[in-house]
Amino acid sequence: MADLGLAGGLVxxxxxxxxxxLAEFLGDQAIEETVQWRHRPTYPVDPETGQGFxxxxxxxxxxxxxxxxxxxxxxxxxxxxxxxxxxxxxxNPQAVIGQIQxxxxxxxxxxxxxxxxxxGGRIRNPSFTDYLxxxxxxxxxxxxxxxxxxxxxxxxxxxxxxxxxxxxxxxxVLAAIRAATGLDLTRIPVRPxxxxxxx
Numbered sequence: 001m002a003d004l005g006l007a008g009g010l011v012x013x014x015x016x017x018x019x020x021x022l023a024e025f026l027g028d029q030a031i032e033e034t035v036q037w038r039h040r041p042t043y044p045v046d047p048e049t050g051q052g053f054x055x056x057x058x059x060x061x062x063x064x065x066x067x068x069x070x071x072x073x074x075x076x077x078x079x080x081x082x083x084x085x086x087x088x089x090x091x092n093p094q095a096v097i098g099q100i101q102x103x104x105x106x107x108x109x110x111x112x113x114x115x116x117x118x119x120g121g122r123i124r125n126p127s128f129t130d131y132l133x134x135x136x137x138x139x140x141x142x143x144x145x146x147x148x149x150x151x152x153x154x155x156x157x158x159x160x161x162x163x164x165x166x167x168x169x170x171x172x173v174l175a176a177i178r179a180a181t182g183l184d185l186t187r188i189p190v191r192p193x194x195x196x197x198x199x
Contacts, residue, residue: 004019009021037155042054056154059161061084061164063081063171063172064172065169071181072196074196080140082142087159087161089148099161100144107168109133111173
């Protein structure tokens with residue numbers, strides 16, 4: 001039994017090759033295992049260098065945006081987004097893609113439309129009629145590349161998925177608008193008056 005392993009859903013033996021499917025091998029037996037996991041120690045960030053191990057693990061994502069900009073009307077349309085992200089291990093690949101798409105939509109919204117307006121201490125746009133968030137019509141086609149480099153300090157090598165694209169997609173959209181217009185845009189969301197010079 002010591003030479004048994006799993007390959008492609010099959011129980012294999014070094015001597016005999018494929019023996020059976022995992023379901024056939026286990027039959028009606030209940031398999032139960034308890035595992036206790038403790039993350040690595042964390043330490044505060046050094047105030048002088050800004051370096052340290054303040055987090056249990058890190059997520060990595062990079063975005064590229066393509067935009068069409070009408071500087072006369074101050075309109076922006078994001079026509080493509082591409083994302084490459086290291087997810088550690090994609091336990092549920094379809095859910096991973098959905099998390100990247102959802103996080104990217106949030107970043108796009110932050111870059112070009114989402115803004116809480118406050119006047120006299122009151123929120124002036126308290127409903128989704130006035131506070132705009134991206135819909136499916138605002139999302140461009142997305143090219144997503146999922147990288148799997150397991151994190152040695154996390155269970156199953158997993159990394160966080162939804163947060164990283166939220167952080168990187170907004171700056172990618174803003175960088176694309178800057179590149180298209182040559183404007184030194186310093187705030188988000190980018191409003192029409194920032195592009196027409198009427199602000």
